[in-house]
Amino acid sequence: MSGPRISVVGTGLYVPDRLVTNEDLAKVLDTSDEWIRTRTGIKQRYFAEPGTGAAPLGAEAGRRALAAAKVAPEDIDLVLCATMTPDYIIPSCAALIQRDLKLENAGGFDLMAACSGWVFGTVTAAQFLAAGTARHVLLVGAEQMTSVIDPEDRGTRVIFGDGAAAAVIRASRDDEPGQLLHSKMRLAGNDELLYIPAGGSRQPSIDAASIERRDHYVKMKGREIFRFAVTRFGELIEDALQGAGVTVDDIKLVIPHQVNLRIIESAVDRVGLSMDRVLLNIDRYGNTSGASVGIALHEAADSGRIERGDLVLMVAFGAGLSWGSALLRW
Secondary structure, eight states: OOOOOEEEEEEEEEOOSEEEEHHHHHTTSSOOHHHHHHHHOOOEEEEOOTTOOHHHHHHHHHHHHHHHHTOOGGGOOEEEEEOSSOSOSSSOHHHHHHHHHTOTTOEEEEEOOGGGHHHHHHHHHHHHHHHTSOSEEEEEEEEOGGGTSOTTOHHHHTTBOOEEEEEEEEEOOTTOOOEEEEEEEEEEEESSSEEOOSSSSSSOOOOHHHHHHTTTSOEEOHHHHHHHHHHHHHHHHHHHHHHHTOOGGGOSEEEEOOSOHHHHHHHHHHHTOOGGGBOOOHHHHOBOGGGHHHHHHHHHHHHTSSOTTOEEEEEEEETEEEEEEEEEEO
């Protein structure tokens, strides 16, 4: 099994203070705790205050990852920020995080792959490290999803939450097992199933008509996304096993994008994987898009569910349409 030898040497997690339960949402939407839980598996999520931005969330997660890794800010060469809710069109969230953390020697950029962002970012970080153009990469997944979710749409508002995760990644040393054994990044261009109509160059202005159509909010066709996610989830797991030459029994933990409990359960059942080897935290955070897999990875490492040498498979899928996987020797 070949692939870039990389090690995740520290992780961090940050969510806003405001915890929003299903009961809280039931007060302002035509919904209930039972309706949300049975359809999504979500019990609560965190909302940032309006105007916060994704970059401050990501910077705090990054600060915690640096502390956990015992890596000085000046040792970071590259900042990658996976986000679909950047503070501005320009400058990038990566630049704002670089400034806030005083990463004086770092370059960087944002990576927009929606919910696949953390996985795509892990694969991208590995290439920079393998090429020797970076020694330490700070990977951040940061989202303020509440900035793009229609507060009147129960189909999306109950699902998404705000939060950030970060990881310090470097090339593995000779005495370390860390390695990216297999990876995949794929796109199938689609601007009909999951998208935000306004705000880009095709529809840059927000006028009265677009506001009335609520074009500045996420539009999602839930049933189609459900089918897409279940199919891709199973394919990603099977492809990673075959590509790395391992079996499902060799995998210590699968860390999926926390999209929907029903989607995860359906996909896991298709590949014959036990749910006790899948990390689930959607009940506590909801869907945090590009931060989702990173938050789950931090919890897995912080709680001791994964240890050095374990095989950890991260899988994700989202708008784009995008999907990807990263099989790590931890």
